[in-house]
Amino acid sequence: MTGTRSAVNRRHFLLSSGAAVAAVGAGWPLAALEGRTGPALVRPSRAAPDPVRAAVPAQALHEAPRAAVRRPAPFGLTTLDTTARISGSHGYRRIVQGPGWPLAVRTDLAPAGSGRDTRRTPLACFAQLTDLHLADVQSPLRTEFLRTRSLGSWRLQEALTVPGAVALIEQVNALKNGPHTGRPMAFAMSTGDNVDSNLTIELQWFLTVMSGGRITPNTGDPAHYEGTQDSGLRLFWQAESALRDVDKLRGMPYIPGYLEAAIRPVTSPGLAVPWFSTPGNHDALPGGCLAPEDPQLRDVAVGGLKLLTVSDADAAAYAKVLNTGDDPKSTVFKDILTRNAAKARTITPDPDRALFTPHEYLTAHLDPAHAGAGPAGHGYTQDNLNDDLLYYTFPIADGVVGISLDTTYRSGHFQGSVGSAQMDWLERTLASYSALSYDADGHVVRNAAADDALVLVFSHHHSPSMTRRRDAGRPEEDRHDGQDVIDLLSRFPNVVAWINGHSHVNKITPHRHAAAARSFWEVNTASHVDYPHHARVIELVDNHDGTLSLFTTLIESGAPYRTDLADLSQTGLASLYRELSYNAPGLPEAMSGGVRTSSAGTATDRNTELLVRRA
Template sequence: MVTPLWPGAPATVREGPMAGIATTTDRRRFLLSSGAAVAAAGVSYALPGRRSSSTQPVAGPAPAGTGAAPARPAVKRAAPYGATTLETTARLTGSGGYRHISSGPGWPLVVRGELAAARSGREDRRAALACFVQFTDLHVADVQSPLRTEFLRAGSPGSWRDQEALSVAGAVSLVEQVNTIGGGPHTSLPPAFVMSTGDNIDNHSMVELEWFLTLMSGGRITPNTGDPAAYEGVQNCGLPLYWHPDSDLRDQDKLRGMPRIPGFLEAAIRPVTSPGLHIPWYSTPGNHDDLPGGCLAPQDPYLSDYITGARKLFSVPDTDVAAFAKVLESGDDPKSTVLKEILHHNARRARTVTADPRRRLVTPHDYVSAHLDPAHAGAGPVGHGYTENHLDGERMYYIFRIADGVLGISIDTTYRSGHYEGSLGTEQLRWLESTLTAHSAHHYDADGRLVRNTTADDAHILVFSHHHSPSMTRRRDAARADEIRHDGAEVIALLSRFPNVVAWINGHSHVNRITPHAHPTPARSFWEVNTASHVDYPQHARLLELVDNQDGTLSLFTTLVESAAPHRADFDDLSAVGLASLYRELAYNTPGLAAKMGSGVHEEMAGTAADRNTELLVLRG
């Protein structure tokens, strides 16, 4: 626990092991512990989808250097295609070990006034400033990669996902949904762009990066590696540790009610065509984008050879599972020594798979260069936030124009030496401070004294990162050994010095959580908007709209969005649309979660009503 920055300020807590990495504690326990509690005060409810008829939809131009693709006709499809969670939401129905999803009622709009009072009549005064979408934690995955450590499931059932072979189909369906959004529900502004706040890919491999860039910018994806004609992963290996959808094997998942779906694996590796986003998109790096598995040593020669090689471990002794889980929990193995020892001394247990050089580990230069490739420009901008100045991979942070008078700042919070937590180095923290100063007519110095800057363009500022504040620590980064690292509390302290900072928008936790960062000087307060992943339950993105209430306050509306796929899955429909529905339904039936729906556990993942569809009020800086 870290001491609060001032009396009454929220303390910063450290997380346990990252999502997707098993320890003796279930992944759900980590996810549930990774966000601060929502303040009870200042929360009120409004009707779902309420929109003022007097809202002024002032459509600002697209970000500089970009151009949105021309509108294309939407495909008619069953709910939730074209809907937001103000109108309908996925709900589990029935009982038993496996439960289908049906379309339930939408979630209401919750007005949150902890940081600024909600003044009457604002609906008739407000002017629209910006509208955009946040993706986060897509975890586009090559599930056949030899470097994946599915064997950790022997220590925790929640450490491997039944649905992840369908990550491409699920993400394509999310792209389709965004393409149907003609205007935000509270401003009528069309979304100007999508920001993907990291963990775009799962295992730091080049083939995953190609899939991610293609699904965002448009094109054909074949989510298969190794043997071009067959699946070679854990779901047909014959071990009851994993769900075998195509066979009659009584694996541990079928014993708890998971279905048999003949043809599942063949369908999972078939080509999928993404329409690509029809609007510009930006990219922020996450730990899975920078590190194998989100926490292993990058560019290690042994691991680099292993991931492209022809041997894969499907199970290891329990003692090895426990040893690896222990170092993942502590994060004290930046060179991945324990994993390399496990791979080496279990070599005889490994099975033969088809080697594939496309799985090679991505360098920071590779990552930026691929974003800059004109083949992946899509609706723009070229580089998606990155320029040739970022090719060294050392400074993967940038600013971009959101709309007139609204500035976006993307920061890089990843440790480069092998850890799932986040931080900022001193150089980047100073850059962030100077950038904020340059765009703030006044701010407060570190001692709390007011500083005026008459030459600044006084913009409303939104900050984007992968890690949320509780997951940022002061751990030493072996890749940058001489640089001091800075945690979430220090970032909060810096942002609170600038009254024009509206919100810090992030992911990583796989939980919907909105936290007010209140300051004794009310104008220095801002919101932290943490959004759940699109690989685990509840598979959400966010539509965000910023308005000026013309009364000294701003409102940031946050509306959760599901993919375009129909809610209820049909086991006989293995088309791309059917797989996207199945992707969601399998995530809702993850071990232990479906049985606890309605007990409050689901609200820890999807968030309470005050973490979902909200109006967040803040004093205008």
């Protein structure tokens, strides 16, 4: 598959051409960095005792030349400059351009030394994407029928996940440099829930969005949409019909041609930088919570019956086990499908909707057709494939290492955990990068043979969403929750941050150990499928005063803020995608200045400078 890498970022064009109102951004001067090299950092090279390591070309994530470090990020590409806001108090609310969010300096773990902005050395710069949820909305495995209990159980915007994701890729490509350091973007990490229903076609869409190419976001009938939105049911937004459905009663618009446009081909430029992938529960499990590799569910996924409505009793029964996770074999869901088969809608079967296994997930990532900007496998190697292991390490920059974890259950549950085998691997890997650490009793451990490096940890689940429940897919193995992971990471003072998603909320949490040096930040980023449609740019710098700073800057997609309901082009659909999500029912209504703070987070969870002591 091929695609151009010269796509125009429409919102940046409008901002830079003066067609939109300028907002004041924030950034640190870097002129004083001229000539400073900072302390020598050793590029990790020695193999740890058996961790899986990503094969990355040596030049891919190399230290940027000094001349390149000082290029400023273009104005208008981050939420430091401008943000999407909701206008109006009721009905269908439109997106408008709002002012940017200021930088919040957080000193929970270390003091902010004066003059640090004049002596910093940039160490790393990358983007975090999370919870894209690329969705085949016509899949028979979807559970839209839960909307009988809650309007928020079905997303208005899901038919547009592909053009919405492409607009985010365009924004990352346009940004090029960190907004605070000017350091070139080295890579992007997608921290899971890349797809929505564990379908092969969704995985192909994700890999093409990331690596570049043409995507037709349609399954079944090649010429017609066959989902909820042409069903004639008042329960769902019938965008092309005059029917007064429940969403039009809330003010949702009538858009002729919407469904035809939603299934038209989309072209992604692909990321212009290397990208890595971390698995989420929706990548591993049908619907993010159903039993994997189940014969009945496999047949339903590729079949020709799609269930749209059920009785209140059936919806309540499924919602109960969905919340508790006490049905690892998905018996309740399968019984509902069987019991209601006669009332299901007949659709076109499609083998491309087949469920994929972890082995197939790895194989697809390693396919040269999806290499894009690299690296081959996007973090995964042939060793991962041989052992069906979805965790690995990779070099981020000189003296900075990334660790990607697999926090998914192999049996049906949306929560996360880490198995004992992976936990042991994580401990060995951390020890191999830390010349100074602590054992479980708090005693100092020195390792002269370690490749001393700063460590950033990535996972899908955040610490509150991880449990110790047994995994029916691996019943012999003990499981570890978020607190167990925090306790382990706290033993290694070179761990700077744990970066994750899953919650669909922006939240940044300090984890402080009794020993001040043993502290790190947990950076949890909201999704790009639900409000507020965010990703992050993360920059790591050395302040040369015994502290490091981690800058976290939220970014939105490159789609224009203003949505023209008559514009059904790829760019127009990307704008509509965001506006529909901002109007989704069921979201908390507590708002301030057009911002739902419950999902967007507070000011200290958005654009931040996070200080931490350097061990």
